[in-house]
Amino acid sequence: MSVMSQDVKVVAPAATTREALRLFAERRRSFWVVLSLAVLFTTWEIAGRIPISFAFPTFLDTLAAFFEMVGDGTMIRAFFLTLQPLVLGVAVSALLGITLGIVMGLSDRVEWLLAPVFIVLQAAPMAALVPLVTFVYGIGLVAKTLAVIMLALPVIVLNSYKAVRHVNPSLVDMCRSFQGTRRQQIFKIIIPDASPVLFAGLRLGVAAGFIGVMLAELLITPTGIGDLITYHRSVANYAHMYAAVAAIIAASTVTLALLQWFETNVMRPEKRRS
Amino acid sequence: PMRVAFGDIATVETLGLLIAMERAKEQGVEIETTFLKSEDIAAQAVVSGQADIGIGGPYALLQKVKAPIRIFLQLSELQMYPVVNTEFYDEWADLDGQEIAVHSRGSGTEAIMQMMADKHGIKYSSVAYVPGAEVRTGALLQGNVKATIVDSSGKRVLEAEAPDKFAFLPLDGVEATDEAMFANTDYLAQNPEDVAKLVEAVVTTWREIAADPTVVAKLREQYNLLPDATPEMLAEIEPYYSGMKDALPMNGGGEEAARSDFAFYTASGALEGNPEELKVEDFWDLTALNGVLGKIGTQ
Amino acid sequence: MTLFGYRIPMMASLIVWALIWEIVGQLDVIFLIPPMSAIIAAGFDLVQTNSWQNATLVTIRSFVIGMALAIGIGVPLGVMMGRVKIIDNIFGLWVNIFVSAPLSALVPVLMILFGMGEATIVVTVFLFAVWIIVLDARAGVMQVPASLVDMARSYGASQATIMRKIILVSALPEILAGIRIGVIRGVKGVVIGQILVAVIGYGELFELYSRSFDMERFWALTMVLFAAAMVLSAIVENAEKRIEYYAGAR
Amino acid sequence: MTVNALAKEDFDPASVVTHDPVVRVEAISKHYGSVEALRSIDLQFERGKLTTLLGPSGCGKTTLLKIIAGLVPATSGQIVVNGRAVTGPGPERAFVFQDFALMPWATVLRNVGFGLELKGMAAAERNRIARRYIEEVGLQGFEDKYPHELSGGMRQRVGIARAFAVNADVLLLDEPFSAVDEQNRRKFQEDLLRLVEMERKTFIFVTHSIEEAVYVSDRIVLLSPRPGRVSNIIDPRIDRTANPDDIRRDPGYLDVVEEIWQGLRHYAE
Amino acid sequence: MTVNALAKEDFDPASVVTHDPVVRVEAISKHYGSVEALRSIDLQFERGKLTTLLGPSGCGKTTLLKIIAGLVPATSGQIVVNGRAVTGPGPERAFVFQDFALMPWATVLRNVGFGLELKGMAAAERNRIARRYIEEVGLQGFEDKYPHELSGGMRQRVGIARAFAVNADVLLLDEPFSAVDEQNRRKFQEDLLRLVEMERKTFIFVTHSIEEAVYVSDRIVLLSPRPGRVSNIIDPRIDRTANPDDIRRDPGYLDVVEEIWQGLRHYAE
Ligand SMILES: Nc1ncnc2c1ncn2[C@@H]1O[C@H](COP(=O)(O)OP(=O)(O)OP(=O)(O)O)[C@@H](O)[C@H]1O
Ligand SMILES: Nc1ncnc2c1ncn2[C@@H]1O[C@H](COP(=O)(O)OP(=O)(O)OP(=O)(O)O)[C@@H](O)[C@H]1O
C-alpha cells in the first residue's frame, strides 16, 4: 500500500484570516446585535437631523426625552398604570385560560362547544371590538383589563388545549396500567407533562396582553404609556412620544425574553423527550 | 390640491364644513379630505407636511412645535355642558374629591372643568380622558361615568333618553375656540387665493346656517354628502344645527377670538405665559380672514 | 363530538352559539347584543351601501399590497437566514423582537414616517405579517434534512439547483404555514391600522357605527371581517394540506 | 432440546396443554373501526414462564398485549387472569412500555415508586421498595438522576424496576429492547433471563427479533399478518444452564431460529 | 474459510495486499473543531468487493464515508478514486443514506431518476433508465407512489435504485438497513449479495450489526472509538455458493462473529 500523501494541506495566510473572520462572524452573535443597534441608531439620528419631518425627532433627542421622563417620574408612573390592567388581565387569562384549555383537552364535549369559539376569536381582529368594551365596562381599569383578556385569553386557551391533547399517550397508559384514578391521571401526569407547553402558551398570552393593553390605552382612554404617546403627540413633543413608544416595546421585549429564558432554562422542554 | 385633515370621522357634525368645502370647490379650489382618528393626528399631519390644512384646537401645539403653524379661521366656539348623574351629585361642590371625565389632556373640555373647579374651590380626585362627546354621553347613560362634560347633541340625547337622571351644571362666561382651521405658514403664503375662497365659503355658509338651520339637510341632499347616513342620523341634523347656532362664529373668530382664547387656555394650563403678553401673530394668520371680511363685511 | 352515533363536526357548535346569541338579543338584555337575525339583515343592507363597498376596496387593496410585500420580503429573508449563519446573526434579534412586540404602539410612529393614508396601513399590514413569515421560512429551511442536501450534492447539484429543487420545495409546508399565520396577522394589522391611524376603510365604518350605537351594522361588519380572516386562513390551510399530502410523513 | 412445532393447518390451540394458566386469552377479537386487528385469539400463559409474541409488523402484538393489560377493550372474547375476567387494568398485571413511559420531570426513584405512589403508599415505604428494585436492575447510585440523564438501556431498566415494584404476577413487555443498541441488547437479554429465573412471575414479551425470541423464550407464539391470528406455537426448550455464547451457536437454537425464519419469510415484503 | 484477523498491536495497514484498488484512502484525518473524529486512516477498496466499516457508535464511520463521497472535506490526507484525487462529489461515486434521503414530494420514478435529472438528462431517457432500476430492486408497479406510501424497506430500495441509476463505480452505503425491520433486513442482505455479484462495483458499507457485517462482507474494517483509527481488518472469506441458511449456522461464520463480538464488547457500556 502506497502511503503517498502525508502532506498536510498548506493553507495560505490570507485564507486563514478570512476563515478567522468568517468564524468570528458566525460565532459572535453579540457582535452583530451591537452592530445592528449601532446602525439603526445612527440612521435614526441622521434621519432626524435632516429632518425627514418636523414630527421626526433625532435619536439623541428621544434618548434625552426618555431620561427626562424617567428622571421626573412620569415614565415610572406611566408604567405603573399600564402594568395594572396588563398584569391583572394576564393573570385572569392565565387562570381562566389554562383551566378552560385543560377542560377542553380532557372533554370532547367541552372541546366541541368551546374550541371553535376560541379558534375564531384567535384568528379574528379583536381590535375592532375593543371600543365596544367601553359601552359596558366604562373607561376604567375593568375595561382595560377586559381588553387585555380579549386578546390574551384565546391564545392561552388554545395553547393549553393543545398542550393537553399532546400529552404523551404512553404516559397516560402507564398511569392507567397502575390503576391511577382519573384525578391522579390529571394531576400527576397530564398537567406536569403539559406544563412546558402551558407555559409557552402563557408567554404568548403575555405578548398578546401587551398588544391588548396598548390598544386599550390608545382606543379606550389614554392612560399610562398610551397617555404619554397621545399627550405628547397632541402637544408636539414628538421626542417624548417616540421615547414612550420605544419604552413599551423594549419593556415587552425584555419581559418576553425573560419568560423565554425561564422556559428554556427551568421548564427545559428539550429534556422532556425521554 | 388643498389637503385637508379632519380630526374626526365624517358625521352630522361635520356636515356644515363639508357643505362649505363643496362650495369652495365650486369656486375652483381642489380639495382632498382625509378623516383622521383624532385632532392630534390631524395636527401631526399638518406639522409633518402630509396635510395642508388641519382642523382642531391646537393652541398647545402651536406654542411648542418647531414648524410654523398658524390658525386662520375659527370654526366653532366651545359649547359644552358639564353634566352629572343626579343619583350621585347635584352641584359643583359635590364634585370635590370625585372623578370626572373629559375629552383629552390639554383639551378645551379639561380647561372648562378645571376653571370651574378653581372657581368653586374644589379639587377632582382624578381626571379620566374619554375622547368623543358621544362616547362620554353613552358612558353617562350606561352609568359608567358619573360626571363629565358633553356637547350640544350629547345634551339633547341625555334630555331625550333620561330626562330626570342628569343635571347640567351652570357654566358662565366661558368663551373659547372649540375648532379652528390651521395651516403651515408656507402654505398660507403660497396659496392665498385658495385659502381665501375656503374662508369665504365657510363664513358665508355659517351665516346661512345660523339664519336657517334647516338648510343643512337640504344642502346635504344637493351635494349628496353622507350618502349612507341612516334615518336616525338624518333626524339629528336639524336639532344639532339649531343648537349650534350660537356657537358658530359669524366673523371667523380673528383677533377677538384669539384674545379670549389666550385668557381661557392660559387659565386651563394648555398655554404657558401671561395672556396679555401672548402675541396674536404667533398663533394666528389673519391675512385671509381680514381679506374676506373686507369683501363680504362683518355681521 | 358524537351524538346518537353521528359525528357532529366541531364548527357546528358555532350554530349553537349563534342561537344563544339570537335568544339573548331577542330578550333585549343589552343594546350591545342585537338579535343575530337583525345583524344578518343589517349585513345584507350593509354590503349594498357605497361606503361599505368603497371601504372594502380600500381595505383589500392595503391588505393585498401589505401581504405581497410581507411574502415577497419575508420568504427570501427567512430562507437566507436559514441558510447563511451571518445573515441569521444580523437579523435574528430583530425578527424575534418584532414577532411578538406590541406593534400597535408603533402605529403612531408609522404615521409620522409613512403619512396618514394607505401607506401607513400597508406598512402596518406588512409589519404585522412579515416576522412570522420570516421565522417560519427560516424554520422550514433549517429543518430540511441534511441528508437531502447531501444527496443532491452527491449527485453533483449546484447551489442554485439545491436551493430550487430541494430546499424551497422541502420548506414549502412551513413557508405556507407561516403565510397562513401571516395572513391572519395581516387582517389584524389592517384593522388596527385603520382604527388607530387614519380613519379610512373599515376603521371609519367601525368608528361611525359604534358612535351612532348602530350595533347591528357594527356586528355585521365585525362578522364580515371575522369571516374574511377565517376564509383566508382556510384557503392557505387547504393549500398546506395538499402540500403535506405530498410531503407525507416527513 | 425438542422443538414442538405444529404445522399450521392442523394446529389446534385447545390441544396445547398448560399446567398453571395464570392468564387465559379466550376468543379475543379486536376491530379498530373497520380495521380488523385480531381475530379470535385463544392462548394460555403459565406462571414462571416467558412467552413471546412474534409476528410481522402490524399483526396486532401490541394490541393483544394492551388488551391483556386492560388498557384497550376487546371487541369480543375475554381475558381471565388468576381466574377472574379482566375489565380494566389491575394490580396483578404490570406493563413495560416500548418507549419506556418515564415521567421526565421525576427522578429515577420517584419513577420507580410511581405505581406505589398511585396506590397511596406512604413515601418512606415506597422509597424503600423502589430502592430495592433499583438495585435489582443494577441502577444503584442513579436514584436522584432524571430520565434524560440516562442512556436508553438504563431508562428501560427504570421501566422494568417500576413494573417489578408493584409486585404484579404478570409482566407485559412490549418490545422493551427495541430502542437499545445491538451491543447492549445482548446484555439485557441475559438480565431478563436472570429475572425470569429469580422471580416466579408470568412474562409476556413482544419482540421483532427472531434470535431474541428464541434466546429468551419458554414459548413463542407466532401471529399471522392482519387480522392477527395464532399461526403457530413453538417451545424452544433451550438449556439455560449453558454459556450464552454456546447457546447462540447451538444447532438446536439455530434450528428453531431457522424454522421461524422460514415461517415468517413469506410475510416479509 | 480462513479468517485473516491480525492482533491489534502488530497490525500494519500497508501489509494488506489488494489487487485492484478503486478507492484509496490515504492518511485521512478529520477534526470537527476541537473534536478529533478520525486519525490517519489508510485503506484501499477493491472492485467487485464489499467492504464493511464496523465500530462503536461515534467512531467516525459516517464521517469516513462522507469524506470518500466528497461531501465532507478531510482535515488532512486525500482520497484517490480511479487514480484521481477527490475534491468533491463525483459521478463515479454514489451514496445510499441511512434515512433514505428520498424527496417526499416526488414519486418513486422521479426519486430514482433524480441523479440523472441533475445531470440534465431528458425526461424520456431518464425515466427509461429509472424504470429499469426500479424493476431491478423489485418495485415495479410502485413508480407513481410517493415515499410515504411505502414501507421502510421499500423506501431504502428506492434509495439503492437511485444510486444504481447513475451507474457509479463506487457505492457508499451508510447503515442502509438500520431503519428496516429485522425480518425484511435478512432479505435485503441477500438482495445486496446478489447485487454485489451481478454488478462489478465497489461497495463500501457501514453497519452496526456484527452478523450483518460478517454475512455480507468480503472484508471488514474494524474502527476503534474516537478518534477513529483502523484497529483490525478481517476477511471473513465466506463461501457464498452455500445456502444462506447454512452460512448462518456455519461454525466459521459463527467464529468470526464471536471474534468481532469479543473485540467490540469492551466498548459497550
Ligand atoms: N388506535 C388505533 N386506531 C386504529 N388502528 C389501530 C390503532 N392501533 C393499532 N391499529 C391498527 O391495528 C393493527 C395492529 O396494530 P399493533 O400496533 O397492535 O401492531 P403490532 O404488531 O404491535 O405492530 P408493530 O410490530 O409495528 O409494533 C395495525 O394495522 C394498526 O394499524
Ligand atoms: N458536523 C459535525 N460537527 C461536529 N462533530 C461532528 C459532526 N459530525 C460528526 N461529529 C462527531 O464526530 C464523531 C464521529 O461521528 P460519525 O457520525 O462519523 O460517527 P459514526 O461512527 O457514524 O457513529 P454512528 O455509529 O452513531 O453513526 C462523533 O463523535 C461526532 O460527535
Ligand SMILES: [Mg+2]
Ligand atoms: Mg407494536
Ligand SMILES: [Mg+2]
Ligand atoms: Mg453514522
